[in-house]
Amino acid sequence: MIGYFTADAVRDAEKDTGALLTSGVLMRRAAGGLSHVVADELLARTSGVYGRRVGLVIGSGDNGGDALYAGAALARRGVSVSAVLLDPDHAHPGGRAAFTEAGGRVVSTLPSDIDVAVDGVVGLRGHGPLRPAAAAVFAQITAPIVAVDVPSGVDADTGLVNEPSVSAATTVTFGMRRHAHILAAPSCGRVEVVDIGLTDPVPDLVELSDAEVAAMWPIPGPDDNKYTQGVTGIIAGSAKYPGAAILCTGGAVAATSGMVRYCGSAAGEVVSHHAEVIAAPDLDSTGRVQAWVIGPGAGTDDAAEELLERILGTDLPVLVDADGLTVLARRPDLVRSRTAPTLLTPHAGEFERLAGHEVGTDRLAAVRGLAADLGATVLLKGRITLIADDRAEQVIANDARTSWSATAGAGDVLSGIAGSLLAAGLEPRLAAAAAARVHALAAAMAARGAPIGASQLVAGVSPALRALLAGDVVSLRGVAEPPA
Numbered sequence: 511m512i513g514y515f516t517a518d519a520v521r522d523a524e525k526d527t528g529a530l531l532t533s534g535v536l537m538r539r540a541a542g543g544l545s546h547v548v549a550d551e552l553l554a555r556t557s558g559v560y561g562r563r564v565g566l567v568i569g570s571g572d573n574g575g576d577a578l579y580a581g582a583a584l585a586r587r588g589v590s591v592s593a594v595l596l597d598p599d600h601a602h603p604g605g606r607a608a609f610t611e612a613g614g615r616v617v618s619t620l621p622s623d624i625d626v627a628v629d630g631v632v633g634l635r636g637h638g639p640l641r642p643a644a645a646a647v648f649a650q651i652t653a654p655i656v657a658v659d660v661p662s663g664v665d666a667d668t669g670l671v672n673e674p675s676v677s678a679a680t681t682v683t684f685g686m687r688r689h690a691h692i693l694a695a696p697s698c699g700r701v702e703v704v705d706i707g708l709t710d711p712v713p714d715l716v717e718l719s720d721a722e723v724a725a726m727w728p729i730p731g732p733d734d735n736k737y738t739q740g741v742t743g744i745i746a747g748s749a750k751y752p753g754a755a756i757l758c759t760g761g762a763v764a765a766t767s768g769m770v771r772y773c774g775s776a777a778g779e780v781v782s783h784h785a786e787v788i789a790a791p792d793l794d795s796t797g798r799v800q801a802w803v804i805g806p807g808a809g810t811d812d813a814a815e816e817l818l819e820r821i822l823g824t825d826l827p828v829l830v831d832a833d834g835l836t837v838l839a840r841r842p843d844l845v846r847s848r849t850a851p852t853l854l855t856p857h858a859g860e861f862e863r864l865a866g867h868e869v870g871t872d873r874l875a876a877v878r879g880l881a882a883d884l885g886a887t888v889l890l891k892g893r894i895t896l897i898a899d900d901r902a903e904q905v906i907a908n909d910a911r912t913s914w915s916a917t918a919g920a921g922d923v924l925s926g927i928a929g930s931l932l933a934a935g936l937e938p939r940l941a942a943a944a945a946a947r948v949h950a951l952a953a954a955m956a957a958r959g960a961p962i963g964a965s966q967l968v969a970g971v972s973p974a975l976r977a978l979l980a981g982d983v984v985s986l987r988g989v990a991e992p993p994a
């Protein structure tokens with residue numbers, strides 16, 4: 511698992527190093543690592559370091575100090591380094607002295623031909639958007655930006671991307687990843703962690719590695735048959751809106767072996783698309799399942815409410831999505847009274863209905879709050895999906911790395927994938943996280959740079975799983991496609 515930490519947790523870990531912090535050793539280590547990353551960036555983009563041009567944008571704190579010491583190191587390697595000091599009287603004194611001593615130039619305007627820019631405006635203590643003077647400097651920069659610690663204008667803890675803020679090609683951080691590095695991943699670009707000798711505490715926000723997702727995916731063993739792997743029950747769609755039923759069952763069929771049962775009025779359409787699904791018109795004739803998915807396109811009328819009550823009244827794991835969440839918003843007692851695993855998968859609009867307030871600027875706090883309030887696992891959809899559980903301290907995040915799954919019906923596919931993992935016995939937070947990873951990968955692989963519909967996403971699940979299970983996924987930031 512990759513851990514992400516609050517600014518307070520980072521500061522505590524820095525304090526725990528004692529003299530290393532107070533003597534400035536930590537900052538020297540941070541600046542050294544930063545200068546190496548900038549040099550690598552120059553090498554990758556211009557095939558050289560000596561004689562290349564770097565521009566620094568410097569604020570009034572230690573973040574600017576890191577950038578100035580790094581600028582000094584680069585100047586000593588023959589790089590032409592210029593720095594704009596946004597608040598000259600408060601620029602880090604030691605960093606400024608080292609910078610000018612090494613031959614760095616303090617300028618009022620950065621040269622227009624810099625190869626790389628460094629954002630050293632604010633880091634952990636940044637709040638709010640870039641101020642006008644800083645925004646004016648960045649508006650003139652066309653070179654790729656390396657952000658020091660956190661892109662300025664992005665909140666380190668909530669990941670809120672203020673307007674204006676810096677959008678970095680690379681972010682260099684120190685010792686421990688900050689929340690913003692996943693919550694605002696598109697603004698951070700590639701994240702490089704420089705080891706400065708901190709001891710990590712237990713993270714409160716984590717991301718699963720591809721290998722971890724692969725290891726938890728249910729694989730049939732020698733003694734398995736279609737029943738032992740968990741039968742998924744799907745209540746979705748309707749005769750009028752059969753699409754949600756087809757997509758949801760499609761996701762479940764593709765994600766795991768075993769069996770999928772469908773219950774509802776779109777039985778004919780479902781079977782004509784997925785011949786392996788056992789479909790029945792009503793609950794009494796559906797047969798036994800190990801987990802239920804209920805809600806996508808299933809309606810919000812009294813009959814839908816009655817069915818939801820029956821399903822949530824069982825002691826089976828249940829995933830509630832879409833229309834099911836709208837019904838739940840008027841009957842939260844149905845989930846609060848449950849003891850069996852319950853997974854809710856709202857998008858921002860459904861979240862608002864359920865919680866009674868918007869997601870707001872702190873998505874992490876919002877998803878934690880709803881999970882605690884309802885006593886359930888909540889997966890909040892988005893480019894960065896967040897999964898909170900009322901019984902676990904850690905929130906799990908999944909960065910989809912592309913937004914190709916932002917298409918109608920994609921949520922139905924996700925609930926089918928996650929439901930099949932619940933049926934296979936995964937605990938809800940892991941089922942949700944693993945499903946989100948494979949869903950995102952399937953979308954990226956099916957899209958390969960061009961728009962897709964949700965049916966293509968279903969078709970992408972098998973290739974995505976094949977790549978994941980074979981360890982073939984290149985999971986770098988911005989790259990979610992397997993090697994050709």
Ligand SMILES: NC(=O)C1=CN([C@@H]2O[C@H](COP(=O)(O)OP(=O)(O)OC[C@H]3O[C@@H](n4cnc5c(N)ncnc54)[C@H](O)[C@@H]3O)[C@@H](O)[C@H]2O)[C@@H](O)CC1
Nearest residue numbers: 536537540571572573632633634635636637638639659684
């Ligand atoms: N403490 C240490 O030993 C280490 C600190 N490090 C660096 O130190 C940084 C934290 O330094 P500081 O605590 O000095 O804080 P920052 O450098 O993040 O902020 C500096 C000042 O900017 C002001 N500010 C806040 N938002 C602003 C905005 N939107 N526009 C303009 N100014 C704004 C703040 O009031 C603060 O006084 C880290 O992010 C990291 O880069 C690293 O050198 C690693 C070691």
